[in-house]
Amino acid sequence: MESILSIEQRNNVLLSMARLVNDQQNDILKANEKDMKGYDGHDIAMYDRLKVDQEKINGMVTSLEQLAAQKDPVGIERFHFKHENGLDIYNKTASFGTIMIIYESRPDVTIEAGGIAFKSGNKILLKGGKESLNSNLAIVDLWHKALQENKVSKAWVTYLNFDREQTRAYLKHRDQKIDLIIPRGGEKLIAFVKEHATCPVIVSGRGNxxxxxxxxxxxxxxxxxxxxxxxxxxxxxxxxxxxxxxxxxxxxxxxxxxxxxxxxxxxxxxxxxxxxxxxxxxxxxxxxxxxxxxxxxxxxxxxxxxxxxxxxxxxxxxxxxxxxxxxxxxxxxxxxxxxxxxxxxxxxxxxxxxTDGFQFGLGGELAISTDKLHQRGPIGLQHLVTNKWYVYGDGQIR
Missing domain, CATH: 3.40.309.10 (Aldehyde Dehydrogenase; Chain A, domain 2)
Structure with missing residues (x-):
């Protein structure tokens, strides 16, 4: 994991991305049209999730702008204790590091989830479904342009164009450390990820x-x-x-x-x-x-x-x-x-x-967790962090 970017760098990337999505929305819509033509349409729910229209484009731009306007979730003091021996002990929020998001059909996840992960100081690995490949690649290309505009490495947002077997192999023998995996999709996808993951998984579960x-x-x-x-x-x-x-x-x-x-x-x-x-x-x-x-x-x-x-x-x-x-x-x-x-x-x-990150005032959501650890319900910017202890001393020994 690279050193965490400053909040100014992260916000500037998000604002650049918002502008690019708005200015180059026709490229996204054309790519989505290819995906829609390639979809057989037997699942009306997936069809609805797959389709990108003007309303969804507007939602993407709004999500990025709202994320840029929110406070930095990293480095927030959660606890402070002054030890009797003089140690100054703090607990502060910290980025996870590298987050992998596996999702089906929804190109807007490539914007919303990617933006939330990035704003909270995390490197993002995006693994979308084959049905939305053209849309996702068009959006990731814009992510890379936004990063380059701000002199930030493209490695912060990576798209994994893998099939099922390649994904299974990657989860077992990945080329970098992954700190958290979030599957967004049906029960089969969730079961697949939980079976093969070797790091913590937050389940974005079924509704019912x-x-x-x-x-x-x-x-x-x-x-x-x-x-x-x-x-x-x-x-x-x-x-x-x-x-x-x-x-x-x-x-x-x-x-x-x-x-x-x-x-x-x-x-x-x-x-x-x-x-x-x-x-x-x-x-x-x-x-x-x-x-x-x-x-x-x-x-x-x-x-x-x-x-x-x-x-x-x-x-x-x-x-x-x-x-x-x-x-x-x-x-x-x-x-x-x-x-x-x-x-x-x-x-x-x-x-x-x-039950939605926007509606709950979170400015969007990475997923809606039905797990109880570490966050339940819509996972927003404020929740995509872990914590770290900072201990300041002057030669104390125990």
């Missing part, structure tokens, strides 16, 4: 998010939240997959029927537990396995419960540890739910679609 409509729910809020969380962006890991409805909800049957009709208007396939089989438009499912699945599709599973305790139990059993929301006007029940759910983000009367 739940909404619980409690007995005291405002039904208008519940309807709006469910429809938003399910249909706003089905390719997002914060999208909704499961809905649990308390049987004692006033007008329970009417609410379920209206929910089914609204979901059908958005062309959502509606699966239901056995107890929901009497509702028209619901496809009954009996296999427990479906409750564990993240759909990433216009598909939802609804079920009923008799209590908040049952809802909490089901969510903790089947959920992906990502996001869960309770819809209720009872603040005590909301507090119990939010305290008891084992997930990175818990909500009261709000859509799960907000």
């Amino acid at each position: 998010n739940f909404v619980y409509v409690a007995q005291d729910a405002d039904q208008k809020k519940a309807m709006q939240i469910i429809l938003n969380a399910k249909t706003d962006k089905i390719s997002a890991c914060n999208a909704l997959d499961k809905v649990l409805i308390n049987r004692d909800l006033p007008g329970y049957e009417d609410f379920v029927n209206r929910l089914i009709q609204n979901l059908q208007q958005h062309k959502v396939q509606i699966l239901g537990a056995k107890t929901m089989a009497s509702f028209e438009g619901v496809e009954p499912v009996s296999e427990e396995e479906v409750w564990y699945k993240e759909f990433l599709d216009y598909k939802i599973l609804i079920g009923d419960v008799v209590s908040g305790e049952e809802a909490i139990s089901m969510i903790n059993k089947f959920g992906g540890g990502h996001s869960a929301s309770i819809i209720t006007e009872n603040k005590n029940e909301a507090h119990t739910f939010m305290s008891s759910i084992d997930a990175a983000a818990v909500y009261h009367n709000a859509s799960t679609r907000f």
Whole structure:
């Protein structure tokens, strides 16, 4: 690892990159068009993630500019102790060193994750999927131009154009020290990385998010939240997959029927537990396995419960540890739910679609971790650091 760059150098590179992305966006769009033509389109979630349009270009530029405006996360004092023998002991944040990011389909990760890693003083190894190769290479070319403009080595941002076998071999016999690996993608990718990595791995896990409509729910809020969380962006890991409805909800049957009709208007396939089989438009499912699945599709599973305790139990059993929301006007029940759910983000009367680095005020995210160490939920600039002890003495011995 090279000596850490000054915050001025890092910010200047980010601002150069923002300008280059804006000025040369046509090159990115043309490269993405090649990727889109080469994709067979069978997975609508991957198709959505793969596509780069004007909105995504604008998001890339905004992400880089926001990162440049944020404070340096490196060298922040976390602890200070003055020993009785005169030693001055500090603990400060420090860069990891070299971070490898393995991801599927999303060219904007090449901007956002790369920018966050770089701003926090880390060297970045980017390993994107073959479906987005042209887009990623076009963006990495801009990274290298931004680095060169500021007289910084291109080695700070490296693209690994490897297939699966080459990636496996690299993880086992890499040509440099890697301090942290973050896989962003499906469960197969995560399992592959965990099997072959020989350094710490932060899992950006599956969603499989739940909404619980409690007995005291405002039904208008519940309807709006469910429809938003399910249909706003089905390719997002914060999208909704499961809905649990308390049987004692006033007008329970009417609410379920209206929910089914609204979901059908958005062309959502509606699966239901056995107890929901009497509702028209619901496809009954009996296999427990479906409750564990993240759909990433216009598909939802609804079920009923008799209590908040049952809802909490089901969510903790089947959920992906990502996001869960309770819809209720009872603040005590909301507090119990939010305290008891084992997930990175818990909500009261709000859509799960907000679990996102931008929405949480982090200026973007490297990933959304469903692990509990060292950071849970959106991993922003502030979290992509470790720490180091600085001890100042004057000849002390123990």
